[in-house]
Amino acid sequence: MLQPTKLDRKSSLSEFSTQELAQALLERLSISPDEWHKLKSNRKARANEQAAAAIVFLLKDQPEEALPRLQQAVGWLDRSISAPPCPTHQKGVRSEE
Template sequence: MSQSAQLPNTGQLNQLSTLELAQALMERLSISPNDWHRLKSNRKVRASEQAAAALVFLLKDEPQEALLRLQQASGWLDRSISAPPCPTHGENKK
């Protein structure tokens, strides 16, 4: 296994709950406001973001919310959904 592919210290990970790990992953995969315009249509990024959110909801025993996020992730991957236009650049701008 290459140095960059090695997992972090297992002891450190064992200090966190499964929910905390999922929340950390969701935070890592969320698009920051500064990157929104650049990544809003990136299907891999958007699917990853939604799948991580689904995991958090599932671990919080909120299966309906988890299912909605999984459907969103699936929609990004199968190209059945696309990013909506930016509200600050849309036709309804006043």
Template sequence: MSQTSQLNEISTLELAQALMERLSISPDDWHRLKSNRNSRASEQAAAAMVFLVKNEPQEAQARLQQAVGWLDKSISAPPCPTHGHQREEIKE
């Protein structure tokens, strides 16, 4: 069976979800990739695709705006909550 034939057996939503899973940053890679603009934009754009396929344009638009924000550098990664929490504990 050709690759195209195999892909035709998978729904558009399943394909979009598979892409989103592939591009999502795993917990193991979070610290390494949390500020990687291309990784973060890709993750958000893939999530937007899932919402578009599910006919949820407002959710898709929010994810696309996040993707653009990563690319145009108008947003950046917040500090890690666990690191900030540790600093507060040390101060006490």
């Protein structure tokens, strides 16, 4: 089976809107619930996810939603933020009944 060339892939990408491509990128970079514990402190993965989300909001003309996600992405990259502990795994925390 022949592999598509870069030109073939590029022309097939032109069939999608910029917003659709950004949404696909966000879906690709989003951390799934199954990967959450493994990647919750992975700075690159978290920054990628937040930056992609910001792009989606910018393309939807929602800069007020994009800005906090960009700030989160920068925080992951400059190490000014860290993942909070998982609420279900904190020591001494009991669920209220």
